[in-house]
Amino acid sequence: MFVGDNGQGKTNLLEAIFVVSTLRSFRTAKLTDLVGFGRDRATISARVLKEQLTRVYHLELAHDARKVVTLDGKAVRPLARYFGAFNVVVFTPEDLALPRGTPGDRRRFLDRSVFTYSPEYLAVAADYDKVLRTRNAVLKKAGQERDGRLAMPLRQLDDLLAVYDQQLAVLAMATIEARLKFLALLAPELRSAFASITRTTRVAGLRYQPRLACTSAVQMLEQLQAARTKDLATSATQVGPHRDDIVLEIDGHEAGSFASQGQLRAIMLAWKTAELLILGRTHGDLPILLLDDVSSELDASRNEFLFEHLAKLAGQCFITTTDGSHVLVREHRADYRIQNGRITV
Numbered sequence: 001m002f003v004g005d006n007g008q009g010k011t012n013l014l015e016a017i018f019v020v021s022t023l024r025s026f027r028t029a030k031l032t033d034l035v036g037f038g039r040d041r042a043t044i045s046a047r048v049l050k051e052q053l054t055r056v057y058h059l060e061l062a063h064d065a066r067k068v069v070t071l072d073g074k075a076v077r078p079l080a081r082y083f084g085a086f087n088v089v090v091f092t093p094e095d096l097a098l099p100r101g102t103p104g105d106r107r108r109f110l111d112r113s114v115f116t117y118s119p120e121y122l123a124v125a126a127d128y129d130k131v132l133r134t135r136n137a138v139l140k141k142a143g144q145e146r147d148g149r150l151a152m153p154l155r156q157l158d159d160l161l162a163v164y165d166q167q168l169a170v171l172a173m174a175t176i177e178a179r180l181k182f183l184a185l186l187a188p189e190l191r192s193a194f195a196s197i198t199r200t201t202r203v204a205g206l207r208y209q210p211r212l213a214c215t216s217a218v219q220m221l222e223q224l225q226a227a228r229t230k231d232l233a234t235s236a237t238q239v240g241p242h243r244d245d246i247v248l249e250i251d252g253h254e255a256g257s258f259a260s261q262g263q264l265r266a267i268m269l270a271w272k273t274a275e276l277l278i279l280g281r282t283h284g285d286l287p288i289l290l291l292d293d294v295s296s297e298l299d300a301s302r303n304e305f306l307f308e309h310l311a312k313l314a315g316q317c318f319i320t321t322t323d324g325s326h327v328l329v330r331e332h333r334a335d336y337r338i339q340n341g342r343i344t345v
Contacts, residue, residue, distance in 0.1 A: 001327050002320045004338035010320035013338065014090060014290040017318060020044040020057050021088045021288075023069065023079075023122070026112060032065050039063075048086050050285070057086060083119030087283055089314070090290040091272045093297050099256040099264050103245040110246050113275055114182045117282060121178045128171040128241070135164040136236055143235040161228065168240065169221040175241040176210065182278075183208055183246070189274030190267075194250075197266045197273075197305050202251050204267050211243040262299065269302060276313035286315035295319075295326040303328060 004010050011027070015034070019025050025034065035042045045058045060068040069076055076082045090112075098106055115121045138160050187206055194204035214220040220240070224231075227239045248255040248267055255267055279287045289310065295303050307328040310317060321327055324335060337344050 001324055001329075001333060001335045002318065002338050002343070003322070003324045003335065004320070005322060008338045009341040010338050011092075011292050012341070013343070014292050014318060014320060016044050017046065017288070018088055018090050018290055020046045020059050021086050022112075022115065023059065023067075023082070024112070024115070026090050026092065029108075030065075031061055031067065032063060035061055035063055046086070050085060055085070057082070080120055080123065083122070084283070087116060087279055087285075087287040088290055089116060089272065089275055089279065089287050090292070091294050092292040093294055095272070096265050096268050096294070096297055098268060099248045099259065101256075103243075106246045107242070107244065110179060110183075113186075113271075114178055116275070116279060116287070117182050117185075118178060124171060124174045124178060128168070128175050131164055131167045131171060132237055132240065132242060135161065135168060138164065139231050139237070140235040142232055165221055165224045168237070169217040169224060172220050172240045173214065173217045176208075176214070176244070179241070179244075180208055185278050186271070186274050189277050190270050193270035193273040193277075193309075194267055197270055197302060198263070202263075204255075204270055205249040205252070207247045207249060209245040209247050210241070212239055262302075265298060266302060269298070269306060273309055273313060276309075280313060286313065289314035289317045289319075291317060291319040293320050293322065295321060295328070296323070 002010050002013060015025055015027055019031070019034065023031075025031060028034075040063060042061045043059065045056060048055050048057060056070075056072050058068075058070045058073075069079065069082060071082055094105075095109065098109055111121075111125060115125070138157070142157050183206060190206060191204050194202070212223050214223055223239045224237075227237075230238050248271075250259050250263055250267065253259075255264060259267070276287060276289065295306065298306065303326070310329070319327055319329075320338075327333075335345075
């Protein structure tokens with residue numbers, strides 16, 4: 001338990017643990033944001049003991065977006081070897097607002113869960129983002145050309161977009177398939193956890209909502225080609241998983257529109273409970289849980305459910321709070337204070 005007032009660095013601690021495990025942040029899309037103001041670089045290292053084997057994970061970040069990743073002091077190639085043995089799940093107060101949040105927030109939340117379940121998904125997501133950004137840059141350049149500021153022959157434009165369309169279609173379907181596979185595992189566990197939390201007969205569910213339904217890379221390619229005129233008009237790719245959404249439901253109705261605040265909190269708590277269960281089953285050991293001041297956002301009964309299930313579903317837990325009494329754990333507990341970015345007993 002890490003206790004401290006707001007603004008003292010509690011969330012920074014959890015973010016450091018999450019980043020060194022996943023090489024991603026749950027607070028920002030750019031790792032360079034983690035480098036302190038006035039600093040050239042940042043480093044995060046973790047010594048992880050698992051089954052009597054100690055491994056050292058290390059990440060160094062620079063302002064120019066370069067990063068150095070090592071495992072036990074050695075460069076990791078391929079990068080997928082870095083993941084899988086050091087699994088973490090994070091739960092933040094912001095997660096509780098997701099059903100009423102933006103589609104982009106829900107996509108990032110879903111992708112974080114998919115990656116933790118299947119580390120190889122990181123490479124797919126990174127490749128998709130790279131091709132998407134390049135394709136959008138071509139569309140933007142073509143838009144500038146129409147205004148007479150740049151020149152790009154029509155054939156060159158068509159050839160470029162044809163190449164990126166092929167690449168994007170394959171990566172788009174790989175992204176969608178990974179998301180659907182995870183959601184298929186999550187759905188029954190989410191339903192069960194929600195029933196336990198609320199102690200009602202209401203049924204929680206989820207639904208993947210694509211901008212356009214595609215079942216193959218060929219169909220995705222056709223959709224990209226059909227949307228090209230609109231893409232050129234907007235200088236952005238309108239079709240693909242970067243436009244999709246995840247809908248959370250209660251009794252078949254969209255939770256973000258119709259559920260109470262208590263039900264929204266319960267369904268997000270059920271998601272994380274289900275995620276912990278799936279990861280423990282998949283990887284053969286319980287994941288580390290990072291819990292950022294969520295207990296103060298939950299009512300007494302849901303708070304009690306949370307800590308009852310932590311003992312069953314999570315391994316080591318790092319929990320931050322402004323008040324230690326919010327954390328309903330009595331045994332196997334160590335308390336620390338955080339003040340001005342420093343940890344004290």
